[in-house]
Amino acid sequence: MVDRAAGALSLPDDWPADSDLSLTLNRMGSFDWDLVSGLMHMDRPALEVFDLRPEEYDGRPESLSSRVPADEAARLDSMVTQALKKGSDRYGAYFRIRRRDGKLRWTHTQASVRRDESGRPLRIIGIIRDATEELAQYTARVAADSDRRRQTSIVESTTAALAHARTVQDVIDVLKGSHGLERFGATSLVMGLLEAGRIHLVAEGPESSFVPGTRYTRVDEEYPMSEVIRTLAPRFIESEEDFAESYPRLWPHIKGLDISAAAYLPLIAQARPIGALGLLYSDKTGFTPDERNLLVALGSSIAQSLQRAVLYEQEHDLAEGLQQAMLPRRIPYVPGAQIAVRYRSARLGRDIGGDWYDIIALPGGRVGAVIGDVQGHDTDAAAVMGQLRIVLRAYAAEGHTPATVMARASVFLHELDTERFATCMYAEADLTTGVVQLVRAGHIDPLIRDTDGDCRRLPVEGGLPLGLSAEFGRLEYPVSTVELDPGQTLVLCTDGLVEQPGIDLDDGMQLLTSLVRSGPRDLQLLADRLCEVVDERGGEDDVALLLLRRRGAFTSQSGGRLQQHVGQNDPEALRSARHMIRAAVRAWGARERSDEIELAADEMITNALVHTDGGAIVTLRALAGPERRLRVEVEDRSSALPRRREAGESGVSGRGLMLVDRLTEAWGVESRGTGKCVWCEFIVPDRQGRR
Structure with missing residues (x-):
């Protein structure tokens, strides 16, 4: 006990407060339940918790039944019974009571069980209190935590989905997909990329909603995407009236789209704007601070992915341009032959590789057909391919034998010191006789399609890939000779046409054989069909294809x-x-x-x-x-x-x-x-x- 006389402090007369006063002020009451007689004493604060007047309570627990819903009473009785049977000294529980006005209110009870020497329960002494505010605060915390987890989940799932986007269209597809717009709660989106001071609209919003004249817009025009790019700040449009008042030039074109709110975000990467994103909402007004923060965070993630996609497309276009420049611009007319060539870049990785084809018109009614693949998928592979193609063409045009052409090309590649190798198939066909000499350097075997459409694999003895044969001093390339009858077709391709993940190369060759067998008779249509299969299947490798068909009887004017x-x-x-x-x-x-x-x-x-x-x-x-x-x-x-x-x-x-x-x-x-x-x-x- 504090001695009032000690010191000069001035304290209230009723200090310290009585325990009853403390309970009352905190809306807590006490009870004493005699289990032998069945009577339960409840003080006034306890009765106030139950919203009962003293005259309405007769000391029996049954008198509380009007205030405790049946399901809550059953749950509470079960808990007390279990505590008594198991020998527990204490128990506590939350339950609801029905107030006088019929509303439910959460309460909490906590009690101590008194037993005799044998352990038989005699009395339960405890407290009961109003838990409405406590549970309201808890519920608010749970809701806030849940909302934070949801927001974190949205950012993480969107970022994870965008991690697989390689192109701008991939980014748009992720955002517009069935789960993309659902994450944002939006109904549609628009997106523009900043290109040379103008905004290029790359995602138009709802279907059939394109606004004429907005494919390319200036940054200084009165459009929401222009504004956020100028100011580098998001713009949240909270109502139709806000939209109509802020952007009178745009609103008449979109007011029929049932848009009630919108969020326009600048897409900023490396401290500079690269575009803008607009999320359009129906049946929504206003944005909470948490929603605004979430959208700004998503805008940052989207901007990073979009920048990667733009850079990737630029590099891809450069590499593809290099690849196309290295391939023959046109295929020469070769009397006595029908020729079809195709090149397809990889559809999955979309990288440019070193695959190539070439047709070389030679004297005496002869033609050289080349198919090859330089190791790697980058601009270096394409550059090496271009050099190797020119060298092979030069050696063949000089009149060297097929084996010599291949050996010299291998030496050339080795001397480039690129640490690259290449597989190659060179076929020199005399269209007068139909004799074809084949040299293979680590490449897959060719196919022969007969005039009746049947197709078979043509095993060709081969040597090491170009570059490796020179490195290991094994420049001997055996020459295989076959006869190509009028109407027969020689099929040369790179391994991207036959190799698939999880499928053996022989199985891939069998599949290609069946596709050629069942393909169209027309050579160009057959080439298109084989490329369609590649496009449908996707893949991680590019594809080069060369089809050469010998026509009917052909006599060279200059001899063979x-x-x-x-x-x-x-x-x-x-x-x-x-x-x-x-x-x-x-x-x-x-x-x-x-x-x-x-x-x-x-x-x-x-x-x-x-x-x-x-x-x-x-x-x-x-x-x-x-x-x-x-x-x-x-x-x-x-x-x-x-x-x-x-x-x-x-x-x-x-x-x-x-x-x-x-x-x-x-x-x-x-x-x-x-x-x-x-x-x-x-x-x-x-x-x-x-x-």
């Missing part, structure tokens, strides 16, 4: 030319050369002399392989002139000239040049600087059978 490299100890290349000669002789109308030509050529090739250390290059030409001649050339790197000699005693060697001399109309040897060329010529009938 075929070439094949035959390496030492390469029986496959030797068989391929024989196949080339046989097919050319038949196609050029010299079938009656085919045995002689094949025998002479075989002897010349064998001599070159036996008597030199390197391989040989076999060239077959159809010479135009007064009389048709077919010329066979075998070139090697040895400077030693061959000489005709008599066969030895064994009769095994020495007959090669004798056979050539007897079978041909002319033969000879030419020095070629780094080696020599042995040649022979045959007079063959013209197309009418005349010699």
Whole structure:
């Protein structure tokens, strides 16, 4: 007890307050419930909590039933019963009572259970108080927390959705999607991008609501997006009247759209405006401070995503322009062939890669077809692709064999020191004979579509990708030879057309084969159909496609030319050369002399392989002139000239040049600087059978 005499403090006469006074002032009452007699004493403050007068209470708990709803009474009785049975010393509960005016009010009771020595409950002594204000404050806090969580969730979900947006249209789709507008509570949106001092409208708002003359607007015009870009401050339009008064030029065009409020936000990135966003609302008036803060926060997130999208599109347009510039501007007309080419950039990642195609018109009714893919998906890959395409074209135009073209291109790429490699397929087709020589550098196999529409994969022996073969010193590229009949189509493509996530390459090739088989007969329509499949499927890689179909019988005006490299100890290349000669002789109308030509050529090739250390290059030409001649050339790197000699005693060697001399109309040897060329010529009938 504080001693009043101690000190000179002046204290109230009733200090400290009586406990009854403290309870009364805080709207708290007490009760004492005798469980043996069943009587419950309640003081006046307790009765006031129940909104009862003293004469209305007879000391029995049943008298309170008019104030406690049945469901609340049942819940409270159950809780008290459980506390008594379990031996609890205390319990507490919130429950509602019905006041005299019929309104419900929350109350709280807290009590202590008194027991005898055996643990049997005897009395319950406790307090009861008005909990209306307490629960109101709690409910307000819960609502505020819930609202904060909702706002945080809106920002997080919108930011997460925008993280996947790569283009401006992707950003618009996220915001206008079924969940986008729902997050903001808006019915539609408009968006403009700042371009060279003008605002370009990229999202128009409700369907069919475009206002004429607003596709491009100036920043100084009286439009809400212009205002927020000028001031760098949001503009909240809280009613139709506000809209009509503030923007009389715009309102007549949109007053029929049931817009009751709008929020226009400047989109600011790196301290400068890049555009504006307008959210349009129906059945809404005014914005709370929390709503305004939320929209401003969302505007910042949207601006960052939009800036990334704009920069990405600029880079993509630059890369795509570079890619298109590196590809052939036009495909040359090639007599005797139908050609279709296509290029598609990736639809998912939308990156530019190093895929390319090329058609090279060669002398003698020949054509070179190239398909390739430089490693990587960026402008560097496109730049390397352009250089490699030009180099391949130059080497082919110089008249090198397909294997040499590929080997030299590999050396060139390696010497660029780009740390890039490239896969490539080069096909050199003689459209007079239909003979096609194929060289593959780590690329996928081509397909052949027959005249009846059937399609099959064409296995082609290959070498290492360009760049790698030079790095590892493995520049030998085997040449495969096939015959392309009139009406047949050679299908060359990059792996973006066949590779899909989770699908094996062989399965992808089978799928492509079936698509070609079931595709249109027309070559251009077939190319379009294959690209449509790529567009529908999407993907992470770009696609290049080249289709080459041999027309009907075609005769070159300047004669034909075929070439094949035959390496030492390469029986496959030797068989391929024989196949080339046989097919050319038949196609050029010299079938009656085919045995002689094949025998002479075989002897010349064998001599070159036996008597030199390197391989040989076999060239077959159809010479135009007064009389048709077919010329066979075998070139090697040895400077030693061959000489005709008599066969030895064994009769095994020495007959090669004798056979050539007897079978041909002319033969000879030419020095070629780094080696020599042995040649022979045959007079063959013209197309009418005349010699």
